[in-house]
Amino acid sequence: MGTGALGLLVSARNASLGHPPPYAARHIARQVLSRLFRRRMSRREASRWAFALRAGYGPLLGMGWGLVRMRTSKWPLLGSGVLLGLGVLAFERMAFPLFKATALASTWSRAEHVWLFAQTAVFGVVTEATMRQLVKEEPATP
Template structure:
């Protein structure tokens, strides 16, 4: 894919899709959705904005919208923050992205009061958050490579446009 921005957005969306495929397994293993399930986050945040409980149906719709925007933006942020170099190892780079997402969420959730405090989560809930961020990271990085966004030794998004304008 010639457009690095589009490739990064698509890669994040694919990573989000891989994560979504894991959600049913996670929920079955835990016996319920964890506190950081998108619908719980949407319900808490939307409830604060509306000053009332939006209900499960609205929370599910907002959760879908949040995921549809969040995952592609994470793919874009990753491509800007750590431009690719041809031949770099896939899994370590994907796990680095997953670790970054994990760290971001551990900072953002308490700041936004989007979830119950992490100290109240079970060990299984913590483990599943690590697993799902790892899956997201590896799937996103693999998609970036498949789309050709990691071929340039110059790395980064829009490198050709920047070089053409003499900015790189």
């Protein structure tokens, strides 16, 4: 669900920026997979791979969060969801340069940084809200 919400946000993000940011899934797919396959990937191929990357990445993040969220499940939704979003943001800020997936973050505009924070926060809050609906906490036994 978090990945789906993020997909809806992408149109607003791109319209606001006037272009897809350097961390758009299509750009990341093109950068990383062109190196992996040792050939320049077309925009169409990159778009298809971007969908596949999102379809795998979002659920993996959700599963990882499911393993650690027991400590925050009693927190208010916004706090717990934003914490997940900040974790995703920190992971991406480390992974992008490691995998040479994007241009250096120092070259991004202020708006691109703000949108990355916003989209990871939306992902976190929607993912946590979904987990709260799917996972019913059992009362503590005395």
